[in-house]
Amino acid sequence: MIASDPTMTAGANPNAVELVDASVDFGSGVKGVDQVDLVIRRGERVALIGPSGCGKTTLLRVIAGLQPLTSGTCQRRSQLGAGDTRAGVSFVFQQPSLLPWLSVEQNVALPMRLGRRRTLLGSEVMSQRVAALLRDVELDDASTRWPHQCSGGMQMRASIARSLVTQPSLLLLDEPFAALDDVLRNQLSRLVLRLWQQHQFTAVMVTHHIAEAIRMSERICVLDRGRVREVFDNPVAAMLIDETIGDVQRTPRFAEFYGVISDALADAANSKRGVRETAGRP
Numbered sequence: 001m002i003a004s005d006p007t008m009t010a011g012a013n014p015n016a017v018e019l020v021d022a023s024v025d026f027g028s029g030v031k032g033v034d035q036v037d038l039v040i041r042r043g044e045r046v047a048l049i050g051p052s053g054c055g056k057t058t059l060l061r062v063i064a065g066l067q068p069l070t071s072g073t074c075q076r077r078s079q080l081g082a083g084d085t086r087a088g089v090s091f092v093f094q095q096p097s098l099l100p101w102l103s104v105e106q107n108v109a110l111p112m113r114l115g116r117r118r119t120l121l122g123s124e125v126m127s128q129r130v131a132a133l134l135r136d137v138e139l140d141d142a143s144t145r146w147p148h149q150c151s152g153g154m155q156m157r158a159s160i161a162r163s164l165v166t167q168p169s170l171l172l173l174d175e176p177f178a179a180l181d182d183v184l185r186n187q188l189s190r191l192v193l194r195l196w197q198q199h200q201f202t203a204v205m206v207t208h209h210i211a212e213a214i215r216m217s218e219r220i221c222v223l224d225r226g227r228v229r230e231v232f233d234n235p236v237a238a239m240l241i242d243e244t245i246g247d248v249q250r251t252p253r254f255a256e257f258y259g260v261i262s263d264a265l266a267d268a269a270n271s272k273r274g275v276r277e278t279a280g281r282p
Contacts, residue, residue: 013077016042016170016202017063022072024058024226032058034226035072042077042169045196045203045237047213049261050223051269056206057174059223063204064091064172076170090168092176096159098147104154105130105143108161133161136195153184157191164195173205177212186245189215193241210261214254215245220261224268232261 017040024032032055040046040063048056061067062074076088090111098107109130134140137157147155156176163171173192177185189212196203207213213220218237222230235257239248248254 014042016040016044016077017204018073018075018077019062020073022059022062022074023070024055024062024067025070031055031226032067033062033069036226036228038221038228038231040202040204042202043200044219045217046205047217047220048204048206048223049208049210049213049220050229050265052208054223054268055226056223058226060172060174060204060206063170064089066091088168089170089172090163090166092159092163092171092173094175094178096147096152096155098155098158098162100147103144103146104139104150104158105134107147107158108133108165111162111166129165130161133165136198137161137191152180153188156180156184156188160188160192160195164199164201167199168201171201171203173203175206175208178208185209185212186215190245192216197241210258210265211249213261214257215240215249222261222264222268224271229268230264232257232264 017038019036019038022036022038023034026032034055036059048059050056058067062069063076065074065076098104099110102110109126112126112129131140131143134143137160139154139157139161142150142154147158150158159176177188180188192203193216203216205213205216207216214234214236218234220232220234221228222232236248236251236254239251239253
C-alpha cells in the first residue's frame with residue numbers, strides 16, 4: 001500500500017498536485033478511484049464532474065489527504081516554509097457548518113485561533129485579515145450576526161471566507177453551492193473568481209452542475225467509475241474573468257462547450273464496459 005505523500009516543498013516545480021496511478025479500493029470490487037494520472041498546475045482552477053458515484057468526492061478527499069490511497073501516489077506541493085502561518089490545504093464542504101454559538105466574524109477567525117497560528121500572527125494581524133475577508137465577501141455589515149440570522153448564501157460566503165483566512169495555497173470545494181438557487185450560484189461563482197484573482201490559490205472543485213464547472217474552472221475533468229475519462233480545456237475561462245457571467249453564458253462559444261461537456265457526461269453515464277482513455281497527463 002502506498003499512501004498519499006505529504007505536502008512537499010515546491011522549488012521550481014510548477015505543479016500543485018500530481019497523482020500517479022492513484023487508486024482507492026473499498027473492497028468487493030468497488031474502486032472509488034481507479035488508476036488516476038492527473039497533474040494540477042499551481043494557480044490553476046480545475047473542476048471534477050461526472051455521474052453520481054463516479055468517484056469525484058473520493059478523488060477530492062485523496063487530494064486533501066483525507067482519504068488514503070490503496071496504491072499509487074498523490075503529491076501536494078506548496079511554497080510554505082518553516083514558521084509560515086499560511087495553510088497548505090483548505091476545504092469548503094457542501095454545508096457551511098458554521099458553529100452556532102459563534103458570530104460570523106468569530107467563525108471566520110476560528111482557523112487562525114487554532115494551533116500555532118494564534119501565537120505566530122498576533123491578535124491585531126488576525127483581526128485585520130478577518131476584516132479584509134469579510135469586506136471581500138460583502139459580510140462586513142453582518143460580522144456580529146449569529147449563523148441562524150444569516151441566509152444560506154450569507155452562510156456560504158462566511159464559509160468561503162473562513163476557508164481563505166489562513167491563506168491556503170490549495171482550495172478544495174465539494175459542491176459548495178449545491179443547495180443554492182442559480183442566482184446565488186452565479187454570485188458566488190463570481191465571488192470565488194474574484195478571490196482567486198486576489199489570492200492566486202490553486203482550486204479544485206467537485207460539482208454536478210455543467211454551467212458551474214464552466215464558470216469556475218480552466219480545465220474540466222470528466223470522471224467515470226473512478227477514472228478520469230476525459231480532460232477538457234475551457235475555451236471561455238479567460239472571458240469569465242474579464243466579462244460578466246451572464247454575458248458569457250449567452251455566447252455561442254459557451255453553449256457549444258456546454259454541449260461538449262453534456263455529451264461527455266452522457267457517454268460516461270451510458271458506458272457499459274471499459275473506459276475510453278483519452279485524458280492522459282496534461
